[in-house]
Amino acid sequence: MAERIADRDIVRPFHLERAHLRGRFVRLEETVHYVLTAHAYPEPVSRLLAELLVLAGSFVGALKFTGTFSLQIRAEGPIRLMVVDVTNDGVMRGYASFDEDAVEGAAEAGPAALFGDAVLALTVDQRAAGGQMQQGIVRIDGRRPSDALLVYFRQSEQIPTAVRTAVGRDPLTGHWRAAGILVQAMPGDRREEEERREHWRRVMLFLQTVTEAELLGDGLSPDRVLFRLFHEEGVRVFDAVRITPGCSCDRERVRTMLRQFPPGELEGMRREDGSIDVTCQFCSRRYLFEAAAVDGLVAECSGSAR
Numbered sequence: 351m352a353e354r355i356a357d358r359d360i361v362r363p364f365h366l367e368r369a370h371l372r373g374r375f376v377r378l379e380e381t382v383h384y385v386l387t388a389h390a391y392p393e394p395v396s397r398l399l400a401e402l403l404v405l406a407g408s409f410v411g412a413l414k415f416t417g418t419f420s421l422q423i424r425a426e427g428p429i430r431l432m433v434v435d436v437t438n439d440g441v442m443r444g445y446a447s448f449d450e451d452a453v454e455g456a457a458e459a460g461p462a463a464l465f466g467d468a469v470l471a472l473t474v475d476q477r478a479a480g481g482q483m484q485q486g487i488v489r490i491d492g493r494r495p496s497d498a499l500l501v502y503f504r505q506s507e508q509i510p511t512a513v514r515t516a517v518g519r520d521p522l523t524g525h526w527r528a529a530g531i532l533v534q535a536m537p538g539d540r541r542e543e544e545e546r547r548e549h550w551r552r553v554m555l556f557l558q559t560v561t562e563a564e565l566l567g568d569g570l571s572p573d574r575v576l577f578r579l580f581h582e583e584g585v586r587v588f589d590a591v592r593i594t595p596g597c598s599c600d601r602e603r604v605r606t607m608l609r610q611f612p613p614g615e616l617e618g619m620r621r622e623d624g625s626i627d628v629t630c631q632f633c634s635r636r637y638l639f640e641a642a643a644v645d646g647l648v649a650e651c652s653g654s655a656r
């Protein structure tokens with residue numbers, strides 16, 4: 351029996367028992383709003399970043415880790431970087447860095463022109479819990495985030511995967527929201543190749559019929575959408591995982607980050623009055639280090655550099 355949980359900002363894992371497939375339905379509202387309103391992003395950047403949030407959400411609960419999972423697109427086009435990370439507790443944040451004029455010029459041409467040459471990096475960082483950092487990287491030149499993720503699953507994991515995403519504004523509040531369904535083959539499927547293909551083909555046909563409105567949730571819970579789409583495939587849902595927007599930055603972490611710079615570079619970051627002003631790229635929170643505090647940091651850095 352699936353736990354009852356509000357239908358927004360959740361990941362709902364499910365199985366398609368007859369088809370031997372598993373999947374996740376991700377629906378984000380507050381999280382998308384939080385991430386996109388921390389900065390004034392142009393519309394095409396907002397849409398792509400919202401899509402990346404949904405894709406990162408599809409890993410929550412599917413990957414066992416203690417720490418942070420992140421999806422990162424490093425690109426050479428008008429968009430330089432897009433990062434989303436989520437903790438094992440479902441706390442999610444993200445940001446994009448881009449050249450505003452270049453984005454405006456390339457917006458009409460779509461994601462291919464916005465990203466240009468690019469790589470997608472998937473990282474599981476468990477160092478805070480005494481574990482390791484693992485990373486997989488694939489080239490995704492000119493692909494939108496969901497197509498990029500499919501390249502990763504095909505090349506690195508070799509797991510048949512399909513995904514549908516939708517990004518749009520709530521008609522009442524005007525807030526951004528985003529959603530998606532990811533479907534994947536289960537490991538260890540021993541059925542005949544032909545039977546597997548037949549089920550996969552049917553599920554893909556059903557998946558193609560889902561509308562943006564159904565994904566985004568105009569009055570329909572994720573469970574109702576899943577049942578509508580896949581009832582012939584024996585859909586079974588599991589406990590949902592809640593996603594909460596939030597940023598883990600704090601003054602101490604920023605201080606630790608600053609201490610890693612060579613003293614010369616720290617000096618270069620000082621403003622006229624000798625202070626350093628750091629803005630968190632994720633949440634736009636500001637951290638001001640007064641001149642005396644910066645003197646202390648420079649002294650510590652010079653000390654540790656010896």
Ligand SMILES: [Zn+2]
Pocket residue numbers: 597598599630631632633634635
């Ligand atoms: Zn922050």
